[in-house]
Amino acid sequence: xxxxxxxxLGNMGGPMCGHLVRAGxxxxxxxxxxxxxxxxxxxxxxxxxxxxxxxxxxxALITMLPGPAQVEQVWLGDGGVMDALPPxxxxxxxxxxxxxxxxxxxxxxxxxxxxxxxxxxxxxxxGAQAGTLAIYAGGSDSAFERGRPLFEAVGDPERILHVxxxxxxxxxxxxxxxxxxxxxxxxxxxxxxxVRAGVQLGKLYEALVRSPANxxxxxxxxxxxxxxxxxxxxxxxxxxxxxxxxxxxxxxxVGMPVELTALVEQIHRRARVLYGDDAGEISAIRLxxxxxxxxxxxxx
Ligand code: NAD
Numbered sequence: 001x002x003x004x005x006x007x008x009l010g011n012m013g014g015p016m017c018g019h020l021v022r023a024g025x026x027x028x029x030x031x032x033x034x035x036x037x038x039x040x041x042x043x044x045x046x047x048x049x050x051x052x053x054x055x056x057x058x059x060a061l062i063t064m065l066p067g068p069a070q071v072e073q074v075w076l077g078d079g080g081v082m083d084a085l086p087p088x089x090x091x092x093x094x095x096x097x098x099x100x101x102x103x104x105x106x107x108x109x110x111x112x113x114x115x116x117x118x119x120x121x122x123x124x125x126x127g128a129q130a131g132t133l134a135i136y137a138g139g140s141d142s143a144f145e146r147g148r149p150l151f152e153a154v155g156d157p158e159r160i161l162h163v164x165x166x167x168x169x170x171x172x173x174x175x176x177x178x179x180x181x182x183x184x185x186x187x188x189x190x191x192x193x194x195v196r197a198g199v200q201l202g203k204l205y206e207a208l209v210r211s212p213a214n215x216x217x218x219x220x221x222x223x224x225x226x227x228x229x230x231x232x233x234x235x236x237x238x239x240x241x242x243x244x245x246x247x248x249x250x251x252x253x254v255g256m257p258v259e260l261t262a263l264v265e266q267i268h269r270r271a272r273v274l275y276g277d278d279a280g281e282i283s284a285i286r287l288x289x290x291x292x293x294x295x296x297x298x299x300x
Contacts, residue, residue, distance in 0.1 A: 006040075007051050009029055017029050017043055052084035075093070091116045097170055
């Protein structure tokens, strides 16, 4: 496989596109945003004038878009890529999107003889820049094997996982994000209560990390708040609340009551209203810092 189309050159897609070029793929790229689009040329991709132009004559097309609305529009809307892709080609949506829109894509793909994968990623923009993303692919075995060289160009080979049939990739990705965002709220609560109770933050933090309650979130991710007062603007609250909304929708679709998920979603929505759509993904912890009147910093 050589000719690849790539649509959506934001925080994640921009660097992913660069890795595909460096891996030797002939990449044709498109983004509606002119600044993001210019980045395609910077990384050595050919810049297309439209999404459909990107899809003609390619063997595979990747989309890395904000969410379900944009995925549906780019694939199935006016000038959509589904009609432009050659029969027999491979379509891969790597956005964090919904199974419902995935099913619409799948129906259309079957009619056109296009193989489809949902393959969302984890690893933050740092992972996109480093080419070490985790990838959760849903679709047939044959489509997954066709997609593997693309995934190896942008991901960590140890964490390129085929998690099931169509929609399983979206499902796994939404559930792992949900787990992470539940931990963000739990960590915000625990650390602020501890500090208000008079325990030194460093002592409390060390005790938690050395306890059975330790997690990657505690050991690694929350350190950006504790060390630098940073909340990770590369994954903004508008995308956080999009993902949590999709997780609630997923639970509803499968008939599961998820009281905790619903509450956690609302807490992150509150943080988005207070700190803005572009505030960083760990802003829920800032919510607790503001409520408690403390800054959670290990240096203090
Ligand atoms: P982003 O907002 O930075 O980038 C999305 C890009 O899509 C933008 O450049 C935008 O202009 C473009 N776009 C929107 N509509 C379009 C259209 N109709 N046609 C062409 N281009 C269009 O978002 P991101 O951070 O790169 O995230 C992309 C996806 O990856 C999202 O689904 C997100 O949830 C997921 N994700 C993000 C992170 C992260 O840390 N940022 C981590 C894992 C997964």
